[in-house]
Amino acid sequence: MKKTTISCAVALAFLSATAVGQNAKSNLDDAFAAIEPKVIEWRRDIHENPELSNREFKTAAKVAEHLRNIGLDRVETGIAHTGVVGTLVGGKPGPVVALRADMDGLPVLERTGMPFASKARGEYNGQDVPVMHACGHDTHVSMLMGAAEVLANNRDLLQGTVKFIFQPAEEGPPAGESGGAIMMIEEGVLDGPDAPEAILGLHVWPGDSGTVIYRSGSFMAAADGLQINVVGRQTHGSSPWLGVDPIYVAGEIVSAIQGIPSRHLDITKGPAVITIGSIHGGVRGNIIPDEVEMQGTIRTFDVGVREELHAKLRSTVAAVADANGATATVTIEGYAPVTGNHPELLRKMMPTINWAAGEGNVVEGRLITGAEDYSFYQERIPGLFLMLGVSEPGIPVSERPSNHSPLFNASEDALIVGVRTLVGFALDYAEVNGD
Ligand SMILES: [Zn+2]
Numbered sequence: 001m002k003k004t005t006i007s008c009a010v011a012l013a014f015l016s017a018t019a020v021g022q023n024a025k026s027n028l029d030d031a032f033a034a035i036e037p038k039v040i041e042w043r044r045d046i047h048e049n050p051e052l053s054n055r056e057f058k059t060a061a062k063v064a065e066h067l068r069n070i071g072l073d074r075v076e077t078g079i080a081h082t083g084v085v086g087t088l089v090g091g092k093p094g095p096v097v098a099l100r101a102d103m104d105g106l107p108v109l110e111r112t113g114m115p116f117a118s119k120a121r122g123e124y125n126g127q128d129v130p131v132m133h134a135c136g137h138d139t140h141v142s143m144l145m146g147a148a149e150v151l152a153n154n155r156d157l158l159q160g161t162v163k164f165i166f167q168p169a170e171e172g173p174p175a176g177e178s179g180g181a182i183m184m185i186e187e188g189v190l191d192g193p194d195a196p197e198a199i200l201g202l203h204v205w206p207g208d209s210g211t212v213i214y215r216s217g218s219f220m221a222a223a224d225g226l227q228i229n230v231v232g233r234q235t236h237g238s239s240p241w242l243g244v245d246p247i248y249v250a251g252e253i254v255s256a257i258q259g260i261p262s263r264h265l266d267i268t269k270g271p272a273v274i275t276i277g278s279i280h281g282g283v284r285g286n287i288i289p290d291e292v293e294m295q296g297t298i299r300t301f302d303v304g305v306r307e308e309l310h311a312k313l314r315s316t317v318a319a320v321a322d323a324n325g326a327t328a329t330v331t332i333e334g335y336a337p338v339t340g341n342h343p344e345l346l347r348k349m350m351p352t353i354n355w356a357a358g359e360g361n362v363v364e365g366r367l368i369t370g371a372e373d374y375s376f377y378q379e380r381i382p383g384l385f386l387m388l389g390v391s392e393p394g395i396p397v398s399e400r401p402s403n404h405s406p407l408f409n410a411s412e413d414a415l416i417v418g419v420r421t422l423v424g425f426a427l428d429y430a431e432v433n434g435d
């Protein structure tokens with residue numbers, strides 16, 4: 001009798017442990033219902049008070065105060081200027097995972113007309129500018145604050161440790177400063193005893209509100225800044241044969257480099273874009289100048305394609321310049337590698353993403369030629385980067401304001417889906433990645 005009782009108790013304990021393991025999220029409905037209005041309120045507040053890259057002082061202070069109030073085990077501030085990292089140790093041992101939100105706004109004059117629209121101003125590279133959360137980082141901060149609170153209140157369900165990374169300057173630090181993901185990593189957010197083994201980031205996007213958009217492998221482009229300086233020899237505009245015309249050579253270069261993606265790269269490995277967005281040379285019509293400076297951007301989705309493009313760009317520019325008796329220098333400055341979703345991790349986490357958004361609301365996206373400095377975390381550890389749709393479905397896709405538009409807005413209904421995705425990843429990671 002006693003023996004039977006014991007084995008029943010053991011069996012029950014085993015069953016309940018299994019149930020908690022498999023359904024750690026099943027009892028969180030009340031927690032999500034309670035957090036949703038808070039996330040919306042935080043988002044409105046942060047939206048109304050945006051701050052530029054590396055100047056996220058008030059935002060960081062709000063985040064740090066919240067993380068301390070909810071009883072995280074550790075809250076570190078001042079990382080990479082204004083970054084905040086909170087650490088929550090779960091009730092059960094397990095791996096360390098990271099969840100990341102970026103905090104900065106943009107020099108954009110908001111035209112949404114919302115009651116909590118920004119009237120803020122800031123200084124950007126010496127200029128007084130309007131500031132707006134035109135990329136939706138206000139929602140990223142508030143969703144991660146919400147996820148931290150839900151997880152902190154349910155730490156007994158958490159197997160392992162979660163690092164909440166609130167990152168400054170995703171849009172790029174001001175001229176002459178460093179910052180962003182690369183600086184957070186340099187300052188050790190992926191190192192130490194709590195080194196995360198995987199990371200999740202979300203970004204709001206003009207997809208249908210509440211959908212989660214993924215892409216296995218490459219999702220967002222690698223971005224490189226490009227500068228080409230062409231040096232000729234100045235002469236009178238009436239007598240070009242007496243000098244070397246760098247404007248003519250620059251024109252040839254602009255044409256020739258467009259042949260690289262279309263004629264030389266294996267585009268089955270991923271598309272590529274080269275854009276020259278700025279050309280400067282000369283002061284008046286009858287003087288052929290000494291020099292022309294061009295600036296541009298390069299986008300690729302494959303490491304090999306990126307390297308090949310850079311090499312071909314250098315050789316093409318040199319050859320065109322040489323053929324015309326000019327010289328040219330090419331400077332390529334890497335902004336960010338490819339951002340994407342680790343295929344195996346994505347496959348394992350897909351049931352969690354489906355749970356978070358609801359079946360039918362998880363959709364495969366197209367390649368995005370924009371870039372993200374989140375890719376630097378993914379150079380170090382496997383990660384997922386998911387887009388959260390925040391546009392009203394009734395509006396045609398072509399009419400939805402894009403990120404960085406003065407009209408960009410995020411549907412508040414979608415925010416809880418983001419919170420669920422972040423919480424679900426933290427709770428399920430250990431289980432789906434266990435032996
Ligand atoms: Zn942006």
Ligand SMILES: [Zn+2]
Nearest residue numbers: 135137170203
């Ligand atoms: Zn962004």
